Amino acid sequence: MRSLSDEVCNRLAEEITSGKLKGGEKLPSEQEMMTAMGVSRTVIREAVAALRARGLVVTRQGAGAFVNPDPSRQPYVIDPDGLGSLTGVIEVLELRMAVEAEAAAIASERATLRQIKDIRAAHEELNRVIERGDRGIREDLAFHRAIAVATHNNRFVEFLEYLGRLIIPRQSIRSFEGEPEEMRRYLQRIESEHDAILQAIEARSPKKARDAMRKHLLNSRERYRQLASANETR
Incomplete structure (x- = not known):
């Protein structure tokens, strides 16, 4: 969509x-x-x-x-149409692991108190919309973007803006249709993982922040790998 x-x-x-x-x-x-x-x-x-x-x-x-007066000079591009497949989602999650794990580590070192408050505010807003039964796509992206901003390196922000809302897999893969309770449990796990990332950044621990972000994205990748495997056996 x-x-x-x-x-x-x-x-x-x-x-x-x-x-x-x-x-x-x-x-x-x-x-x-x-x-x-x-x-x-x-x-x-x-x-x-x-x-x-x-x-x-x-x-x-x-x-x-x-x-662009010279459109022949094309940059690296990810075809957005490919992000709607399970394979595409898994590939992007692996790319995000490489980029966002380090972004979280850098943010833990450089974030201002105001930026840490912004990360916490994004986390709390995601919690609120999940409680209302929403999928929280925009709010999930806002949490990751707030961390990118806190790196004080705009390339991390540009990376997320480039991928846009499609970095949130449930935006493009409708994997919980007719299973609201399963979706709720999944989102609650995301809440818990986000909380671990936030706490590591607040603690100014690059290693813990890197590990928490990597674990978060690894868990997401595993879920979509399981979905891909299930589709292959049908």
Whole structure:
């Protein structure tokens, strides 16, 4: 299922590849795009980040976003359509292990008190929406993004923005249809794992933070491996 940011990204990509938006031309302002497309500022920013990752747009500090005048220079790209399969989800979880385990360790060393409060606030908000019976996709991503911000290295933030909400597997893999209690238990395990990550960061322990994040993502990978194995035997 495509998100609003995917739809906006594809719409802008079509305008760029068709020549409606020409190389070097500045994109409309965030406010103009919000009004024209009826979406939030967050959606616009996610779409522009995705276009930048695809090499279609470049951003200039203080000037805005522009159509890449040399689109032949393409960066590394992950096909978002591939993230909807179990194999794709497992591959991305392994990639996230390599990146986010170290991000958690760095955040434990560099996070300001304000940023630690932000990580805790994201954790508590996820807990609240789970209690209401929500899947907590946006809130889960917010927790991981808050940790990336706390590294004081914007490349970690860009990595998560590039992958977008599809880094949360339950966004693309509907694995709990008709099983609300199983979903609730799964989300409660995520709560517990997030709490361990938070406590390690608060304790300023890089090793514990790295291990807690790795364990969290390993557990997710194991669940989707089991799903893939079950599908193969049907």
